[in-house]
Structures are given as C-alpha cells and as structure tokens.
Amino acid sequence: MGNNMNKNRGRQEGLSASDKSDDDNDVTNGVGVNKTRKGYNDNDNNDNESKDMSNNNYNNRMNNRMDNRMDNRMNHNTRQNMNNNTNSQYGNSQYGNSQYNNNERSRYKPPMVRGQDNSNNNNYNRPNYNRRGGEDGESFNRGFGRDNENKFGNNRALKKDNEDGTVRTFAIEEEHGERRPAFGREDNNKRFTRDGQNRGFGREGGGNNLFYRNFKVPKTAWATRDNRRYYGERNEDVYTNESTEKGVNFELYDSIPVDLKGYNCDNIVPVDSFQDSSLNLNEILLANIKRVNYDKTTPIQKYSLSIIMNKNDLIGVAQTGSGKTAGYLLPIINHMLMTGPPNHTFYEENNKSYNYYYNRVCLPIALILAPTRELAVQIFCDAKKFCFETGIKPVVLYGGSSIRIQLTNLDKGADIIIATPGRLNDILEKGKIKLFLTSFLVLDEADRMLDMGFSPQIRCIVNDFDMPGNDRDGHSNENKLEYKKYVNEVVKRQTIMFSATFKKEIQVLAKEYLCNYTFLSVGRVGSTNEYIKQNLIYVEENDKCNSLVDLLNENNNGLTIIFVETKRKTSYIERFLQNQRLNAVAIHGDKTQDERERALKLFKKGVKNILVATDVAARGLDISNIKHVINFDLPNNIDDYIHRIGRTGRAGNIGIATAFVNGDNRNIFRDLLATLEECNQEVPHWFLNLVMKYTASARSNRNYRFGNKPMRNMRGNFSRNNNGGFGNNNYNNNSGFGNYQNNNMNNNGNNFMMNSMDKRNVNNSSNNNFNYNKQSGGFNNNYGNDNYNNNNMSEGRQYNNNNAFGNNHYNNHTNTNNAFSSNKFNKNYNNKKHEYHNNQNNQKAISQNGEENNDAW
Numbered sequence: 001m002g003n004n005m006n007k008n009r010g011r012q013e014g015l016s017a018s019d020k021s022d023d024d025n026d027v028t029n030g031v032g033v034n035k036t037r038k039g040y041n042d043n044d045n046n047d048n049e050s051k052d053m054s055n056n057n058y059n060n061r062m063n064n065r066m067d068n069r070m071d072n073r074m075n076h077n078t079r080q081n082m083n084n085n086t087n088s089q090y091g092n093s094q095y096g097n098s099q100y101n102n103n104e105r106s107r108y109k110p111p112m113v114r115g116q117d118n119s120n121n122n123n124y125n126r127p128n129y130n131r132r133g134g135e136d137g138e139s140f141n142r143g144f145g146r147d148n149e150n151k152f153g154n155n156r157a158l159k160k161d162n163e164d165g166t167v168r169t170f171a172i173e174e175e176h177g178e179r180r181p182a183f184g185r186e187d188n189n190k191r192f193t194r195d196g197q198n199r200g201f202g203r204e205g206g207g208n209n210l211f212y213r214n215f216k217v218p219k220t221a222w223a224t225r226d227n228r229r230y231y232g233e234r235n236e237d238v239y240t241n242e243s244t245e246k247g248v249n250f251e252l253y254d255s256i257p258v259d260l261k262g263y264n265c266d267n268i269v270p271v272d273s274f275q276d277s278s279l280n281l282n283e284i285l286l287a288n289i290k291r292v293n294y295d296k297t298t299p300i301q302k303y304s305l306s307i308i309m310n311k312n313d314l315i316g317v318a319q320t321g322s323g324k325t326a327g328y329l330l331p332i333i334n335h336m337l338m339t340g341p342p343n344h345t346f347y348e349e350n351n352k353s354y355n356y357y358y359n360r361v362c363l364p365i366a367l368i369l370a371p372t373r374e375l376a377v378q379i380f381c382d383a384k385k386f387c388f389e390t391g392i393k394p395v396v397l398y399g400g401s402s403i404r405i406q407l408t409n410l411d412k413g414a415d416i417i418i419a420t421p422g423r424l425n426d427i428l429e430k431g432k433i434k435l436f437l438t439s440f441l442v443l444d445e446a447d448r449m450l451d452m453g454f455s456p457q458i459r460c461i462v463n464d465f466d467m468p469g470n471d472r473d474g475h476s477n478e479n480k481l482e483y484k485k486y487v488n489e490v491v492k493r494q495t496i497m498f499s500a501t502f503k504k505e506i507q508v509l510a511k512e513y514l515c516n517y518t519f520l521s522v523g524r525v526g527s528t529n530e531y532i533k534q535n536l537i538y539v540e541e542n543d544k545c546n547s548l549v550d551l552l553n554e555n556n557n558g559l560t561i562i563f564v565e566t567k568r569k570t571s572y573i574e575r576f577l578q579n580q581r582l583n584a585v586a587i588h589g590d591k592t593q594d595e596r597e598r599a600l601k602l603f604k605k606g607v608k609n610i611l612v613a614t615d616v617a618a619r620g621l622d623i624s625n626i627k628h629v630i631n632f633d634l635p636n637n638i639d640d641y642i643h644r645i646g647r648t649g650r651a652g653n654i655g656i657a658t659a660f661v662n663g664d665n666r667n668i669f670r671d672l673l674a675t676l677e678e679c680n681q682e683v684p685h686w687f688l689n690l691v692m693k694y695t696a697s698a699r700s701n702r703n704y705r706f707g708n709k710p711m712r713n714m715r716g717n718f719s720r721n722n723n724g725g726f727g728n729n730n731y732n733n734n735s736g737f738g739n740y741q742n743n744n745m746n747n748n749g750n751n752f753m754m755n756s757m758d759k760r761n762v763n764n765s766s767n768n769n770f771n772y773n774k775q776s777g778g779f780n781n782n783y784g785n786d787n788y789n790n791n792n793m794s795e796g797r798q799y800n801n802n803n804a805f806g807n808n809h810y811n812n813h814t815n816t817n818n819a820f821s822s823n824k825f826n827k828n829y830n831n832k833k834h835e836y837h838n839n840q841n842n843q844k845a846i847s848q849n850g851e852e853n854n855d856a857w
C-alpha cells in the first residue's frame, strides 16, 4: 500500500518551474487526487512516477494519510492530503483534480480566517496547495494531519481545534528555545536535532543530505519568528561572486557632490564607514558586509543609511552602479535586527493558518518592488547576502515562473518580500500575504515604478490592501488601520525610493506615497558617471548591422550588451550575430522566463559574451565584466540612455558605451549632448551639426522654450527638455532640486557644491576647487576650454577647466550671473539668433526655476 502510494505521489508532485500553466492565477491544488500533469519535473527525478492512478490508491492515501512520511524527500514527490473526505467522489476519476465536492477544478484558495464563510467547503478547512520542499532541494513531507490522534506519539503534541470540530494535532519539538513541527514516522522515537544527528524523520537509515546540513541556528528572534523553522544556507550558495568588484575609480565617487534637501536634512550625519558607531550596525550584518567586500560606504550609502535609520521617507538619486541597493537594504535589515520581529496576535486570532508548512499567511516587514523580474531576483540575491545568518528571510516573487513554487517558499515564512508588482498583486489577492506589518516600502527604479506602466499596480498594492499608512494618509483609509486589530503599537509605513534618474514630474507623483521626505541626490539628478567613455558613431539605419560586426570585431573584450528597440529586432540581431559566428544570446519580453534566465546565466558566465536586449535589461542589472554597451538603437529619452550605459562602468570600474546615431534619433539629441558635455566626453562635430540642424527646426516647429513662449509657461515643464547644452537651459539643468542653482546665483559665485554636505565644499573658494578638481583627474573638455577661455574671467577659467564633475553648466552658474554670454554654444553657433541670450530672460529663467523648485517640495 505504501509503495503504491509513493508511486502515485511521484506523478502528482514534482511540479516544475517550467510549468507555465501554473503561472499567475492558475494554481491547481490537486491535493489528494490522482491528477497527472505533464512536464512536472524540477528534480529530474521521477523514479516514483506513478504507474497506477487508480481509485484504490487514492483511498489508500486517504485512509493512511498519516503514513505519509519523509520517504520521498529527495524527489519532491509527495503530495499530502489534508482532506478528511474519505468518501471522495473523485476517487473514480483518474484525473479528478478537485478535492472539493463541487467537482470544480481545484484552485488555490486563500486561507480561511475566522468568520469566513465555510459553506461548500465541507472537506476543506484550509487550502492545501501542493506543499513541497523549496527550490534548494530541502524537500520534505509534512506528517501532520488532522486526525484526532497524535500520530507522532513521542513529542509534546499541539492540538488545535478546527472550525469543523475536528482537532488538528501535530507534534512539536522544542530545541534551543525553538518550537517547530516534527515530521516523522509513526515509530519515530528519535528526536532530530540541529546538528543533523539522530533525526527521526525521513527514510530509515537514509534521508536527504541537504536537509541534514549542519546549520547553526542564529541567535536572533527572527530565526524562529512565529514558530517557524529555520532554513540555513551554505556560505558558498549565497556569496556567488556574481556582483561587480569595485574598480579603480571607486574612491572618486567621493568627489561627487551630494545634495540633501527636505525633511530633517540638517540632522543627517554622513557615515564614511560601516563600522561607524553612530550607525550601530549589528554584528552579523557587519560580518556579512565584510563577506561582500564592502570596506567603505559610497556617497549614496553615506547618507541613506542615516536617513532610513532616522525613519525618514527618502528619495535617493545616484548614478548607476553606485551602490543604491545596499543603500536601502542595509538600514532596513539593521532596523529589523535591532527591533526583532513584531508582536502580534494575527495567528492566534486566525488559527486556521497558525502553523508554517500549512498555508501560512506571510506578514512581511519590508516590501521591495522592482520593475523587472531579473532585477527582483538580483535584489533578492543581495538581500540573501546581507540577511545571511540573521534569521531574516527574504523571498522573491515575480511573474513568468511557477506561482506554486513561490507560494511554497512563502510557507516557510517571509520577512522581506522582493517582488514585481503584477505577481505580488496576484498573491495579495489570494490572501497569502498580509501587509499590515509592512513598515518599509521600497521602490527600486522608482521613476519607472511610478510612471504610467506600473503606477496603477503600485497604487493598488499601497492603497487597496492592508499596508499601513504614513502620517499623512494613515487615517484616511480603513485598510491602513488593519494592523490595529493585531498589534498594540502603531505601525507606520516608511517609503523609500531609489533611482539613477528621477524626472521632476515623477517627483510630483512620488509625493502621493511619501510623507516628510528627504531628497538625496548624488551629483545632478539623472547624471551618469565619467568612467563610462561614451562614443557616438554616425550610422544610417541600413548600415547598422555591418557597423555592429565591425565594432564587435574591433572590441570584443569582456562582455558586451547591445540595446535594440524592439523584441523582434532583438531576435533578428541575435540570429544575425550568430550567423557571423559571434557568441550572442538575446533577452526580451517575448521570451519565456526560462529562456530569459538561461540567456542571462550564459551571459553572466561568459559562455555567451554578447547579450542583445531590449530595455528589459536596461535597469538595475549588475553584471560584472560588462565592458561595452552598444546602443544599436538609441532610446527616445535620455533617462533610458543613462540606465542602459549604466550597465557598464559600475562600482568605480571603467566601461565603454557606443551609440549608433542618425537623424532618426533627433528626440534625444539635445539631452544626449548635455549628458556628453556634463561627463566631459568628446562630442564629434558632426553630432553638433546634427543637433543644431534638428533642434533649430524643432524649436521653430514647436515654439520651443524661450523662443515665442512666454516664460511663465515654463512652469510645470519639468522635463529634461529643459536640460541640455543650449544657453540658458543651464539654469534648468539641475532640474531635480534646482534650489542649489538659485542659491548659487544669489550668492554670485558660490560654488555649486556649496549646498552639498561635502565638507570640502564649504570653503567655497576657487582655489580649493581648483586643486581638488585637479586631483580628480584631468577631464578633457574639448569644447569647454575653448569657450571658457573666452570668458575673460580668470576665476571662471579655473573652475571650468578643472571641473570636478566635468559639468560646465554648473560653472557657468557659479561664475557669473550673465552666464549665457560665456556659453560655448553662443560662440560655436554664433550664427544663431539667441533671443534668449539676454540677461533679462536669464533672470526670469532663474526665478522661474526657483518657483519650480519650491513647487517640487
């Protein structure tokens, strides 16, 4: 009988990540039924595949459900039947896939909570989606059921009344002060211990080695939060050395000015080192920081750690690859370690979902949302590194892969959830996650998360479920008060947003979720770093493929990522390159998640050294050794360009970004020019000509900017169109928090950096800047020098030629109020009529800018 049973399980279980029919809402319980599913095989181990799917087996299993033991742990093949229905009418059906009496296809149901309508669910007290071991091979059966007898015999038994009057009994053990359910054979008198000896569950004399690993249970309360079991991980599984090693320019990050605005910013003390006593980082966390080889903080981390620990909301903007992820993960994890798991009565009050392994409802403390699946996985990997041996459990949820596996992972508990919004919404709707304890909400790549594509989903997650509010909206929405039922103290949400770009109009949208926030920017909002050498090549559309091959043949060191506009073209270029015997692989949204993951894996490992991608790979991905980014098709907006080229030149490393340019890319010309200049990149003459050609016509067509448009209309035009290389757009250039420009103007010569928190800037003297900038490494501003030499301001020359940021715009501000007279474009394009090059407009622009800036707050 037992054998039959095991055979049967083999077929029923073994669901695979590639089982796409499981995706999203289509979750099949399939519990206690002889349902055969094709393509289930995530363990490559189907030894127990069922030959006999007969009714007999089903009933055998029903009658012997407590005999379901750990026999098949390695196979992930045991599906437990927690159902009381021994008279199942489905027994006759080989494929009867419902455990309910209504003959419906079995689906995952949200957990039952007190007061919930239980009708039509006679045989069903809690949903029992197929519970299996985790992705790490720690597969096990749960031997506890709902019989009125304690099959475990030897341990202290916990009895729970079910709503239908039956008593659920399961064994617990207490060890190191931890209580956890015991699995085991009936005759199991041995108790299992953490050190892997004498464990009483599993096959006699055998078992899963993975499961018996010698894990030390952390001494933190998180390890056993709400009586859950601790799942240890091996050091080598967590620290896989996939992320970027810091490069030679890492120290130069410190030369980038930091600007801090808004709530409580005077009290924020930057920290240079993770060991800084004011941070008071937990020892385990410090050990993990050491394991990832971080010895000092990057500028964004210097401030964000303090700000987040001060419980402020935050918008943090810093260049790509400058350590934003750790900038929010570390303070959140540290806070969690300091406070421990919250006390609540949720499980007591909803005792249906009391124990783990059995449809546990998860109560995460932090929720991190990311726009792409790959980025979510990457953040999850980072979170695992920092949570190592803390007992805090991060879980990742993303679309395109089996929701069942993700639900199973949630069963083991989740303290930090990293998710893409769509999948999270699905799971929230199932009631598997409750957010009323979520006191940290992080939007990574926040400008993307708040734009039109994701905005409705974010709003839904924040407002339609039970996530706590902040001081501003905490009392306006009943959902946000949900925590009051279960928690004594007030739970408030702290909202944190990070990105390398943050247009001003998105900042306005962001306010919906923020309360008393601090705005932290490292360098100009939306800028990129100078360690990426940006090249432009003029290529007509139909020559692009040939030019690409030439370029790749010239420069085929390290990994190269090629950005292409459409999915179809991505596949085309992939094939084209493969035909040219180049080692290319593609990633885009039309590929299955498996294909995407495989492509990324091959690329990361260098098996394929060329990745052709759409913008799905543009944000956040941190892959070491990407040496070259090629914009086969330039994007339509500069923010995407910044993110794309930011896949190289990370953590102080040097990289190359090449863009194919032709007249079709006119939308981005001005902003691209401004970016090149700001980063002291060489600007080819042909490009300047192109910019002039297209921008001039654009201006006359669109009544662009300061031309015919009254200055007042500038209000609300927050976009990067205000930026760029032309004349008075310098004043709008630092659009994110332009107050510093105004300050500079008012101070008539104060350096841009004056408002930053960087102490070196406080002196504000030209000599300081001169020396300092010189140190930071001789920028070749081919155009800037010429222009500024015409400036006739010796101070100005000093500043400009040695600009720490390669940003002539700033220097124009600081040196003179009539900055435009020194603008290089006036010189280079003196054939143009610059109606806006007069001081009057100039002043208007400034005040206008000031209003905008104040608006932003």
Ligand SMILES: Nc1ncnc2c1ncn2[C@@H]1O[C@H](COP(=O)(O)OP(=O)(O)OP(=O)(O)O)[C@@H](O)[C@H]1O
Pocket (backbone or CB within 6 Å): 243, 244, 245, 246, 293, 294, 295, 296, 297, 298, 301, 318, 319, 320, 321, 322, 323, 324, 325, 326, 499, 500, 619, 620, 621, 622, 646, 650, 651
């Ligand atoms: N303090 C530090 N010391 C050394 N390396 C660091 C430090 N902080 C982060 N890094 C490394 O820098 C790399 C980039 O970090 P991260 O991915 O967080 O950048 P990011 O700012 O989020 O980039 P993006 O804007 O592209 O998302 C990672 O490999 C990370 O491990």
